[in-house]
Amino acid sequence: MKKSILAGLVFFNGIVMVAQSKDEQMLKDIYKSGLTNAKCYDWLEHLSNKIGSRLSGSDNAEKAVQYTKAQLETLGLDKVYLQEVMVPKWVRGEKETAFILDNKMKIAVPIAALGGSIATSKNGLTAELIEVQGIEELKILGDKIKGKIVFYNRPMDPVNIETFKSYGGCVDQRYAGAKEAAKLGAVGTIVRSMNLRLDDFPHTGAQSYGDLPASEYIPTAAISTNGAELLSKKLKSNPNLKFYYKQSCAQMEDVLSYNVVGEIKGSEHPETIMVVGGHLDSWDLADGSHDDGAGVVQSMEVLHIFKNLGYKPKNTIRVVLFMNEENGGRGGKKYEELAQLNKENHVFALESDSGGFSPRGFSFEADDANFNQILNWKSLFEPYLIHSFVKGHAGADIGPLSSFKIIKAGLKPDSQRYFDYHHALNDKFDAINKRELELGAATMASLMYLIDQNGIVK
Numbered sequence: 001m002k003k004s005i006l007a008g009l010v011f012f013n014g015i016v017m018v019a020q021s022k023d024e025q026m027l028k029d030i031y032k033s034g035l036t037n038a039k040c041y042d043w044l045e046h047l048s049n050k051i052g053s054r055l056s057g058s059d060n061a062e063k064a065v066q067y068t069k070a071q072l073e074t075l076g077l078d079k080v081y082l083q084e085v086m087v088p089k090w091v092r093g094e095k096e097t098a099f100i101l102d103n104k105m106k107i108a109v110p111i112a113a114l115g116g117s118i119a120t121s122k123n124g125l126t127a128e129l130i131e132v133q134g135i136e137e138l139k140i141l142g143d144k145i146k147g148k149i150v151f152y153n154r155p156m157d158p159v160n161i162e163t164f165k166s167y168g169g170c171v172d173q174r175y176a177g178a179k180e181a182a183k184l185g186a187v188g189t190i191v192r193s194m195n196l197r198l199d200d201f202p203h204t205g206a207q208s209y210g211d212l213p214a215s216e217y218i219p220t221a222a223i224s225t226n227g228a229e230l231l232s233k234k235l236k237s238n239p240n241l242k243f244y245y246k247q248s249c250a251q252m253e254d255v256l257s258y259n260v261v262g263e264i265k266g267s268e269h270p271e272t273i274m275v276v277g278g279h280l281d282s283w284d285l286a287d288g289s290h291d292d293g294a295g296v297v298q299s300m301e302v303l304h305i306f307k308n309l310g311y312k313p314k315n316t317i318r319v320v321l322f323m324n325e326e327n328g329g330r331g332g333k334k335y336e337e338l339a340q341l342n343k344e345n346h347v348f349a350l351e352s353d354s355g356g357f358s359p360r361g362f363s364f365e366a367d368d369a370n371f372n373q374i375l376n377w378k379s380l381f382e383p384y385l386i387h388s389f390v391k392g393h394a395g396a397d398i399g400p401l402s403s404f405k406i407i408k409a410g411l412k413p414d415s416q417r418y419f420d421y422h423h424a425l426n427d428k429f430d431a432i433n434k435r436e437l438e439l440g441a442a443t444m445a446s447l448m449y450l451i452d453q454n455g456i457v458k
């Protein structure tokens with residue numbers, strides 16, 4: 001009998017067999033657990049259908065804190081606790097109304113106030129509009145903006161396969177459009193929704209007046225993509241038409257809220273921490289099932305998979321459900337503040353905040369040595385159709401983490417349909433596919449496992 005092992009191939013009595021490595025077997029077990037024994041879909045059903053939208057400072061956000069804490073407590077973790085964090089509270093008020101006023105015609109269009117916006121006056125705001133393709137064009141128009149509503153209508157670029165790139169190419173209109181228009185004397189802004197599809201859903205999202213004095217704030221809202229197309233068409237035939245909108249949103253006092261944390265203590269290096277997380281808050285228009293209910297339950301599932309498989313990590317594995325990513329990022333900042341205060345050593349952080357669609361890979365914030373180590377694991381992921389390993393933005397909540405040497409990663413699901421739902425009324429549980437959600441969780445657990453076993457390159 002002759003047996004030798006050469007680069008993963010086992011020669012056994014002349015027969016070549018592929019040796020199954022310990023890692024290959026573990027990934028099989030992880031995916032099997034994720035696809036047959038997961039709790040993430042049920043957790044998301046509860047977060048979406050029993051609780052609903054979870055804007056920071058709302059009663060629902062508080063319910064989500066209590067619910068996820070209670071669920072983590074059922075997993076037999078070593079520790080589950082809350083971190084206090086003060087968060088902004090913004091309320092939408094009554095449903096917004098908007099009309100295109102074209103001669104004698106009054107055409108209703110769907111809008112939604114942007115997060116952080118002020119209200120219009122009680123009777124609403126009526127003015128002529130000026131359409132621009134972005135902040136650059138606005139600045140060129142200068143004085144012509146005075147007294148007008150600025151209509152930002154640059155669409156997301158359909159050419160990018162990575163739709164987040166198209167989002168990045170447009171979102172300044174939403175985030176800073178009101179501030180820039182106010183500086184030039186505009187009375188309000190209307191922004192085309194960040195959505196590649198033509199439909200009737202306005203997509204909300206954060207906006208900021210920056211350092212403008214409060215007396216110069218102007219009300220700002222998103223209009224659905226169909227609404228934007230219609231408005232643009234009407235403006236071409238009648239540049240003097242007027243636009244009316246009314247919204248009653250308000251910024252309230254900050255409120256006490258929480259990050260939810262659970263951990264499995266490391267068996268060899270308990271002082272070395274690896275984080276997996278998503279954000280518990282969501283926008284208020286729907287249930288935030290993709291953004292970011294999916295990331296929350298997938299992160300919880302990573303720890304559930306490890307417990308289910310009896311895996312004892314070398315390092316401490318911590319799930320963090322961050323509060324207030326959408327309109328302040330206070331949860332992520334608070335987590336980092338406490339990590340510094342407690343002199344914690346984080347070596348790895350993984351975030352899922354790109355929707356619950358089929359996982360394709362990860363984007364990494366890592367140096368070359370660590371990125372190359374990760375690339376060596378690519379073949380382990382191939383059976384699960386995980387192939388995209390790139391350098392790039394990892395996540396907003398883990399962004400502030402600043403340990404001496406830390407690798408950050410973001411789960412990259414297929415992004416083609418993400419912006420159909422992002423921050424809109426249709427981001428609901430029925431937009432989630434159970435298997436896709438579970439595959440994402442298993443993919444995250446696999447990467448956590450590999451980094452736990454191999455460590456990072458120091």
Ligand SMILES: [Zn+2]
Pocket residue numbers: 279291292325353
């Ligand atoms: Zn998000």
